[in-house]
Amino acid sequence: MAHGFEAEIPLAFTEEVKAKTDHLYPLVEKFVPRLEWELNAPIIARINDLKAEKNAVILAHNYMTPDIFFAVGDFRGDSLALAREAAETDAQMIVQAGVHFMAETSKILAPEKTVLIPSLEAGCSLASSITGADVRLLKERYPGIPVVTYVNTTADVKAETDICCTSSNAVQVVEHICAEWGTDSVILIPDQYLAKNVAAMTDKKVITWAGSCEVHEQFTPEDIREMRGGNPGVIVLAHPECPPDVLAEADFAGSTAAMSGYVKDNQPKNVVLITECSMSDNVAAENPEVNFVRPCNLCPHMKRITLEGILRCLETGEHEVTVDEDIRIKALAAVQRMIDLPKLGSDSNFAVGKTGDVVAVEHR
Numbered sequence: 001m002a003h004g005f006e007a008e009i010p011l012a013f014t015e016e017v018k019a020k021t022d023h024l025y026p027l028v029e030k031f032v033p034r035l036e037w038e039l040n041a042p043i044i045a046r047i048n049d050l051k052a053e054k055n056a057v058i059l060a061h062n063y064m065t066p067d068i069f070f071a072v073g074d075f076r077g078d079s080l081a082l083a084r085e086a087a088e089t090d091a092q093m094i095v096q097a098g099v100h101f102m103a104e105t106s107k108i109l110a111p112e113k114t115v116l117i118p119s120l121e122a123g124c125s126l127a128s129s130i131t132g133a134d135v136r137l138l139k140e141r142y143p144g145i146p147v148v149t150y151v152n153t154t155a156d157v158k159a160e161t162d163i164c165c166t167s168s169n170a171v172q173v174v175e176h177i178c179a180e181w182g183t184d185s186v187i188l189i190p191d192q193y194l195a196k197n198v199a200a201m202t203d204k205k206v207i208t209w210a211g212s213c214e215v216h217e218q219f220t221p222e223d224i225r226e227m228r229g230g231n232p233g234v235i236v237l238a239h240p241e242c243p244p245d246v247l248a249e250a251d252f253a254g255s256t257a258a259m260s261g262y263v264k265d266n267q268p269k270n271v272v273l274i275t276e277c278s279m280s281d282n283v284a285a286e287n288p289e290v291n292f293v294r295p296c297n298l299c300p301h302m303k304r305i306t307l308e309g310i311l312r313c314l315e316t317g318e319h320e321v322t323v324d325e326d327i328r329i330k331a332l333a334a335v336q337r338m339i340d341l342p343k344l345g346s347d348s349n350f351a352v353g354k355t356g357d358v359v360a361v362e363h364r
Contacts, residue, residue, distance in 0.1 A: 013038040020045040027070040030288075031281050037067075043307045044071045050314040057091040058310065059106065061098035062256045063276040063302040066285055068097050072310060076282075078256045079105065080151050080166045084339070086110045095310055096321070099301050101127040103321040104155045108331050115321045118309030122301050124152060126241075129211030130190040132156035138187055138362060142207060146177045147187045149334065150194060152213075155323045157190070159330035163337040167240050168255035170194060171201045171350075176341060178204050185359070192361050193217065197240040197247060200356030210363040215276050215297045216241035223295065224249035227272050231293050237262055238274040240350045246274060253350035263287050276302065 021041040028037070044067070051057065051074070059082040060073025069076055075085040079102045086094050086106035093114045096103035101124055103117040135147060135157055148170070149161035158164060165173035165188075174186050186204050188195040190211030199206040219242050228234060237259045238250035247253045252262055259273055260283050270291045273280045277296040284292045313319050323331070 011042055013041055017042050017045045020048065021071070024071045027285060028066040030285065031066045040067055040071075040307055043311055047072045047307065047311050047314060050311070054093050054314065055091050056093035056095060056314060057085075057089050058095045058097050059085060059102070061102065061302065062260075062279045062282060063299055064097050064282075064305060065278050065303075066281050068305065068307060068310070069278075069282050070285065072307070073097060078166070078168075081257070082106070083109050083151075083335075086113065086115070089113075093314075095313060097305050097310060098122070099124045099127070100321070101152060101154055104323055105151060105158075105335065107321050107323045108155060108158070108328050108335060111323075111325075111328060114317070116313040116317065117319050117321055118306065118313050119304040120319050122304040124301055125214040126150075126152050126191055126211050127154050127157075130157055130209055132160045134209070134364060135160035135189070137364075138189070138207075138209070141362070142185075142187060145183060145185050145187050145207070146181045147189065148173055148177055149189055150191055151335070151338075153190060155327050155331045158334050159327045161189075161334045164334045165338060166255060167194060168257055169338070169341070170198050170240070172341065173338060174198055174202055174204055174206070191241055192358070193243050194240050195358050196244050196356055197253070197350050198356070199358050200244065201350060202356075206356075206358045207360045207362065208358050210361050213241045215299045216274075217243060218297050219243070219246045219274050219295070221245050221249045224274070227293055227295065231270055231272070234270040234272055234293055235266075235268040236272050236274060238352075242274055244356065247350060247352050250274065250352045253352050259283070260286075263290055278302070 021044055025037055057074040058072050060069045060076045083105040087109035094106055096117045099122045103115050107115045147161045149164050151164050151166050163177050178186055187207045189209040192208045195206050195208035216239055236250045238247050238253045240253055263283055272293040276299045277294055280292050280294050
């Protein structure tokens with residue numbers, strides 16, 4: 001069945017479309033063939049026109065494909081950076097080019113704005129691994145222990161937590177909340193691998209949840225060794241959602257922002273990012289002198305966000321994301337406590353070649 005918006009797409013690569021989009025193509029030409037670009041340019045032009053007409057912005061996560069990331073994204077970065085932009089932008093409409101929990105976080109921080117997501121099927125294996133009811137049960141099992149929740153979670157989970165964290169500040173948040181509560185123990189959920197990697201960086205006792213990212217947990221130490229064997233001298237950067245034995249094989253471990261910063265600052269001759277592979281494309285576009293070895297573990301949820309879907313939601317206003325106000329207020333408190341912490345001079349990077357033990361990995 002045809003959608004009404006399709007009739008408004010100028011499908012031809014006209015001179016008008018060319019004039020509106022030609023300045024964008026150099027940003028993606030290494031990853032998007034010219035023929036494909038000319039098929040997508042009319043959609044890109046229409047999206048950018050609609051943003052101006054509707055006072056809208058697009059928040060593009062690092063895992064978006066380069067055509068979305070560079071050609072229509074107004075703000076680019078990790079989930080928390082995008083949520084902060086959502087709260088600060090003057091735009092009245094936000095389109096989340098990312099997964100559902102990110103759109104919820106934008107709504108938590110910017111309740112007065114209309115937040116849209118191009119696909120309701122853009123979920124997250126990590127976020128779906130735990131519910132608010134699960135957190136309540138954990139607090140019953142471990143009374144008096146603070147709960148730190150990764151931002152890669154749903155609003156109802158954030159609402160049950162004491163403070164949120166990101167992969168870039170998890171160690172800092174754990175140390176802070178334990179000092180504030182006068183305890184040597186913390187519940188860090190839901191990513192068991194992030195928790196284990198944090199445990200290697202602190203003397204606090206860490207209890208976690210049996211959640212994981214289906215992209216990062218696929219990587220193995222053998223993968224890293226094979227990449228080194230085929231690419232002598234390659235620098236390996238890993239995300240802390242990977243298992244600890246993967247980080248043990250890496251040269252550097254840190255958040256998406258930290259990995260991007262490492263490449264920018266060090267300009268390694270050859271590098272591999274052990275994370276979702278569209279990020280490698282986006283970092284490569286910004287560092288043309290660096291050669292990227294590209295393992296390709298795609299996030300199936302992120303890839304549900306397409307140019308066509310972005311256009312559709314801008315045209316129709318479909319897939320608006322809402323959060324119950326009681327949940328929003330509780331979740332906002334946990335996110336705001338994290339935001340209010342003193343900023344680090346740089347991301348807290350993770351130890352490589354070092355493993356940490358958690359006290360328990362809980363599950364339903």
